[in-house]
Amino acid sequence: MIHPLLANPPAIVNPAVLRWIDQQVQLTEPDAVVWCDGSAGERDRLQAVAVADGTLIPLNPDKHPGCFLHRSNPNDVARVEQLTYICTPTEEEAGPTNNWAEPRAMRRRLDELCRGAMRGRTLYVVPYLMGQPGSPMAKVGVELTDSVYVVLNMRIMTRMGDVAWRHLGDGDDFNRGLHCLLDVDPERRLICHFPQDNAIVSVGSGYGGNVLLGKKCLALRIGSYLGRREGWLAEHMLILGVESPAGEKTYIAAAFPSACGKTNFAMLVPPARYQDWKIWTLGDDIAWMRPGVDGVLHAINPEAGYFGVAPGTNAKTNPNAMRTIARDTIFTNVALRPDGTVWWEGHDDPPPAECLDWQGRPWKAGSTEKAAHPNSRFTAPMANNPSLAPETALPGGVPISAIIFGGRRASTLPLVCEAFNWVHGVFLGATMGSETTAAAVGTVGQVRRDPMAMLPFCGYNIGWYFRHWLNMRKRIVQPPRIFQVNWFRKGDDGRFLWPGFGENMRVLKWIVDRCHGRVGAWETPLGWVPRTQDFDLGGMENFGPPEFETVQNINLEEWRREVLSQDELFMRIYSQLPKEMIFQRELLVGRL
Ligand code: OXD
Ligand code: MN
Secondary structure (H helix, E strand, O other): OOOHHHOOOOOOOOHHHHHHHHHHHHHHOOOEEEEOOOOHHHHHHHHHHHHHOOOOEEOOOOOOOOOEEEOOOOOOOOEOHHHEEEEOOOHHHHOOOOEEEOHHHHHHHHHHHHOOOOOOOEEEEEEEEEOOOOOOOOEEEEEEEOOHHHHHHHHHHOEEOHHHHHHHOOOOOEEEEEEEOOOOOHHHOEEEEEHHHOEEEEEOOOOHHHHOOHHHHHHHHHHHHHHHHHOOEEEOEEEEEEEOOOOOEEEEEEEOOOOOOHHHHHOOOOOHHHOOOEEEEEEOOOEEEEEOOOOEEEEEOOOOEEEEEOOOOOOOOOHHHHHHOOOOOEEEOOEEOOOOOEEOOOOOOOOOOEEEOOOOOEEEOOOOOOOOOOOOEEEEEHHHOOOEOHHHHOOOOEEEEEEEEEOOOOOOOOOEEEOOOHHHHHHHHHOOEEEOOOOEOOOOOOEEEOHHHOOOOOOOOHHHHHHHHHHHHHHOOEOOEEEEEOOOOEOOOOOEOOOOHHHHHHHHHHHHHHHOOOOOOEEOOOOEEOOHHHOOOOOOOOOOHHHHHHHHOOOHHHHHHHHHHHHHHHHHOHHHOOHHHHHHHHHHHHHO
């Protein structure tokens, strides 16, 4: 018999969904069930609930209309890769870069944790769509959660509500997501993916990347698994459009690890010299890419909002983000000033004399501790972004001319280089290294291999993932060119060699011109790189040809170490590594 709390479901909910929800309600035993419809009235009601129970603190309505602050449990401020599992029948399917668990055993463990977990609580049914309504690439998810914070974030990050039920129709092809806060104890925290069942169970955390199940869990981990099965790519990539003064638009997808400036790059404002150029944002974190009937790779952004890193965001580094978060935004773990406004390290305003830090403790300017957590975040609707590309709404996505792989590397990697061809480009992506950041729990600043910026997000064997990338070439008639960039190279004095931010427009210009066959390059062991005359340095302060040569320099000693360090990952996945990767490595060694 169906649970009494589900006696009156909305008419639009189909029986397959209802059966699954019934099982979860029987398991978790909530006191109430709320069917979310995504309406503005519902948002207002839920915000009031969240304010009443202390989940949200309303901000100054004049300075931050429609905005709130959330403080998470201090033990729960980032993704937990060590507690994230891929549960597949064989360990080989998950591969050596994922934590693996046998699905039935993990189900039993999760059932134990979830049994009665929502007693005294409300279960929210959150139907959501990843992708544009009507898009052949869109996917439906249903997240059941006992966190009102999750519901309000999902409302911003996805297309939530009846639009998802309509897309699903009578079918049962939807992602089954269950999230229980439990007591937010790291000992009882698990983020588990069941790709074969298109299911996710997340318990014991309230942090975005662990619990907004449409994002990392569905759009990347389960998405990458589905992409391999269905012939497309789910990638940790921003999507932007470059519009030239002549009105030519070139679309680019770019992979960077977490907290390496994807949001800033996606919202780039060109410097004065490029005032007739325009950068349009399509997405800042995730791209789903599929060859269109025209044989070109097309990309959509499956999300509807930005879950961006707050520290370092200001009117200089990202004016569009500052405008985007001016209203209707949920801030998590930033500092609160006495006038009800928010602050973080790297804000436009100087440090406040006094405020409350991210844990709500009194904080004074000059304190050695940070006022905002380094991984503090804003959740903001993409509709607020002044540079939002109108094409974001296109169900078929945009044609991609270039793919960029970027890491955070203090040395070794030049500012920009272009792959010789698709296979070499896949090798550049596969050997990407980057310094770790605060977006995940663990040591910050260590170089680790992060293939295609997907190390924490590839939902299956990474060797098979490289094979899938190589195979995709056969399905694309006009493949995008592939580039590698590094904004973060430092000089001997420890200072960044390249100014970055808006000046990255110059790198984009070279990339766009390469895509259209308009500019030259020079062949190096690493790939094609711009000669000084190919790269626009005009109007730059303190940055001329010598500085350009330094930031592009290929140091053979550093590269000897780099090639050895690349080997560590290849050795780990050797049995499943496509031969092409080994050949590419040999070719690189030969060229060096
Ligand atoms: C993110 C991340 O939140 O990559 O986008 O951690
Ligand atoms: Mn990300």
